[in-house]
Structures are given as structure tokens and as C-alpha cells.
Amino acid sequence: MPAVDPPLALLAELTHRCPLACPYCSNPVELERASGELGGEEWQRVLREAAALGVLQVHFSGGEPMVRRELRTLIAEAASHGLYSNLITSGALGGEREIAAFAEAGLRHVQLSFQDHEAANADRIAGLAGAFERKLKFAAAVRAAGLPLTLNMVVHRQNLDGIAEMIDMAQALGARRVEIAHVQYYAWALENRAALLPSRAQLDEATRIVEAARERLRGVLAIDYVVPDYYGVRPKGCMNGWGRQFLNVMPSGTVVPCHAAETIPDLSFPSVRKQSLADIWYRSDAFDRFRGTDWMPEPCRGCDRREIDWGGCRCQALALTGDAARTDPVCALSPDHTLVEAALGEAAAAAPQPFVYRQFR
Ligand code: SF4
Numbered sequence: 001m002p003a004v005d006p007p008l009a010l011l012a013e014l015t016h017r018c019p020l021a022c023p024y025c026s027n028p029v030e031l032e033r034a035s036g037e038l039g040g041e042e043w044q045r046v047l048r049e050a051a052a053l054g055v056l057q058v059h060f061s062g063g064e065p066m067v068r069r070e071l072r073t074l075i076a077e078a079a080s081h082g083l084y085s086n087l088i089t090s091g092a093l094g095g096e097r098e099i100a101a102f103a104e105a106g107l108r109h110v111q112l113s114f115q116d117h118e119a120a121n122a123d124r125i126a127g128l129a130g131a132f133e134r135k136l137k138f139a140a141a142v143r144a145a146g147l148p149l150t151l152n153m154v155v156h157r158q159n160l161d162g163i164a165e166m167i168d169m170a171q172a173l174g175a176r177r178v179e180i181a182h183v184q185y186y187a188w189a190l191e192n193r194a195a196l197l198p199s200r201a202q203l204d205e206a207t208r209i210v211e212a213a214r215e216r217l218r219g220v221l222a223i224d225y226v227v228p229d230y231y232g233v234r235p236k237g238c239m240n241g242w243g244r245q246f247l248n249v250m251p252s253g254t255v256v257p258c259h260a261a262e263t264i265p266d267l268s269f270p271s272v273r274k275q276s277l278a279d280i281w282y283r284s285d286a287f288d289r290f291r292g293t294d295w296m297p298e299p300c301r302g303c304d305r306r307e308i309d310w311g312g313c314r315c316q317a318l319a320l321t322g323d324a325a326r327t328d329p330v331c332a333l334s335p336d337h338t339l340v341e342a343a344l345g346e347a348a349a350a351a352p353q354p355f356v357y358r359q360f361r
């Protein structure tokens with residue numbers, strides 16, 4: 001078993017409740033209801049344990065974390081333990097008063113998601129009329145509170161052609177950074193794959209625009225760009241390796257190494273309701289199972305990229321091949337790579353598909 005370092009960051013998924021219904025949401029298809037959520041005091045204990053474990057950053061997320069009335073208290077708890085706290089929000093709830101209170105409690109950064117640069121399409125994708133206007137006001141409130149702002153733009157076939165205007169919008173709203181991330185196909189996005197996968201021509205044009213904007217805006221606006229796995233020839237280093245730097249506490253207290261890990265059927269994930277975070281990080285089968293390189297099959301086992309991309313994404317291997325322990329099929333060296341090519345071919349041939357919106361079932 002490899003030596004295990006302390007985690008760097010904790011994703012605190014405070015709730016799955018959200019006023020929006022994005023068809024690419026990374027929350028699981030089986031959403032957790034409010035009755036199953038950890039209470040405020042349990043979250044305070046999680047934050048204390050995270051700091052003691054060596055975590056440096058906490059990302060308050062959801063669903064929409066501003067649904068939780070205890071959010072200000074949790075930000076203050078994180079700050080009291082020296083944790084850097086970041087709010088990941090849809091911006092559909094709250095405004096100046098809340099943001100000012102969060103800043104005063106110790107919040108250090110806000111990531112605000114937009115579904116498009118244009119109101120009608122943004123609201124259609126979000127599944128909520130008027131959401132775009134609320135987000136604009138929210139962005140202004142973040143800047144008024146003096147907090148650094150990052151815009152999160154999730155891009156796909158149905159908004160990718162507006163990528164230049166998205167970058168202009170980030171600048172106009174006073175963001176320091178914009179993260180333009182193509183949809184990754186898990187959970188709700190996997191259900192909507194045929195509606196979301198862009199064509200190769202769309203992707204190439206978007207990439208050209210991003211590269212030109214990066215040059216033009218160097219020193220003014222940082223642009224992060226995550227391309228869709230399916231068009232790559234090598235996978236991304238998912239979570240920088242399973243159980244290496246990140247842990248994700250879900251609304252019910254279940255702890256997973258990444259968003260989609262609960263889809264892996266033969267793994268039982270521990271809960272902060274029954275175990276400490278330290279026990280979970282250092283002594284649980286779920287976190288050990290795909291740590292390091294010992295678990296790898298060929299061709300990863302003999303590959304010189306095995307400690308760069310860690311064999312890619314386990315959840316993607318599961319979703320595409322039915323076996324989480326195989327090489328990620330987006331890797332061109334994988335014996336299953338034809339599955340990705342088939343998905344791209346299917347999406348290119350398919351008629352436009354309606355969205356399956358995220359909702360409690
Ligand atoms: S992706 Fe959309 S639906 Fe999912 S939590 Fe974020 S804002 Fe809500």
C-alpha cells in the first residue's frame with residue numbers, strides 16, 4: 001500500500017436541494033432528501049476533524065449550499081480552524097446581505113455558475129425562469145463585498161457557440177478567473193449525453209477562441225479550460241488520483257473520493273456519522289481500493305503515465321465498461337477505447353434530444 005499523505009481539500013456537499021435543474025448536474029441521479037442531511041452541529045464536527053486531519057481548503061457546495069440556514073455558522077467554524085473557505089453557488093438565492101455576512105464570517109472566495117451568457121438560453125438550461133438575472137445581481141453583491149469571484153461555465157453542444165461572449169461576460173462582471181469546463185459524462189450528464197456532446201468542429205472552434213482569449217487577456221483574466229474527455233487521447237488525472245488529495249462529504253455524511261464514486265456497486269462508503277474523517281481517510285477499504293498503482297491492470301501497470309493520470313477515472317471506466325477496475329476507456333491505449341468512439345458516432349448521428357432535467361425522483 002502506498003504512503004498516504006493528508007488530504008488537501010474537502011468538498012462539503014451540504015445539501016442536494018437546489019432551485020435549478022441543470023441536465024448535467026454532477027449530483028447523483030438518486031438525490032438525498034432534506035430529511036437525510038447532516039445537521040449543523042455534525043457539519044461543525046466534520047470541519048474540526050478536517051482541520052485536525054490537515055485539510056487546508058473547504059469548498060461549500062451542494063446542490064445549492066445557500067439553502068442551508070447554518071451556512072454562515074459553518075463558514076465561521078471553518079475560519080476559526082484556519083481553513084480557507086470557498087463558496088460554490090448557483091447564485092439563485094440570497095444577495096448582498098448574505099454575502100456581506102459570509103465575508104465577515106471569513107469566506108475567502110466565491111465560484112458562481114452561469115449556464116450561458118444569454119438570459120433565455122441560460123434559463124432554459126437551468127430550468128428556472130429569471131435565474132440569469134438573479135445571478136447577475138449576485139455577482140455584483142460578491143464584488144461589492146470585496147470577495148474574489150470566479151465564474152464557472154459548464155459548456156456543451158447547446159451553449160458552446162457563445163464561448164467568446166461568456167469570456168466577455170466574465171470580464172464585465174469583474175471576475176478574476178473563469179473556469180470553462182466541458183461537461184463530464186457521469187450522473188445526470190450521462191443520461192443527457194446525446195443532448196450535450198458537442199461535435200468535433202464545435203469543440204475545435206471553441207478551443208481556438210479560448211486560446212486566443214488567453215493570449216489577449218493574460219494578466220487580466222485567468223481562463224481555465226477543461227476539454228471533454230471523450231475527444232482526448234489520454235484521460236485526465238481524475239481527482240489527482242483516488243484518495244490522494246480530495247475527499248467529498250455528501251449531504252447524508254457518506255464520504256467518497258469523488259462525486260460519482262457511489263455508483264461503484266461493490267464498494268461500501270463510510271459515513272462521518274459512524275467514523276472519524278481520519279479513520280475514513282487512512283483506514284477504509286473504499287479509499288484504499290484504487291489508491292496508488294497496485295490495483296492497475298495492463299496497459300496502465302506498465303505505462304509511464306501511471307503516476308500522472310492514475311489510470312484515469314474509475315467511475316467513467318464503470319459507466320462505459322461495467323468494471324471500475326479497467327483502464328479508463330477515454331485512453332486510446334485502453335482495449336475498450338472503441339466504446340468512446342461509438343458514443344461519439346451515436347451522438348453525431350442522433351437527432352436533437354430534449355433534456356432530462358435534474359429532479360428528485
Ligand atoms: S449543477 Fe445546477 S442543478 Fe446541480 S447543483 Fe449546480 S446549479 Fe444546482
Ligand code: SF4
Pocket residue numbers: 234235299300301303304305306307309310311312327328331332333334
Ligand atoms: S494506459 Fe493507463 S496510465 Fe497509461 S495513459 Fe492510458 S490510462 Fe494513463
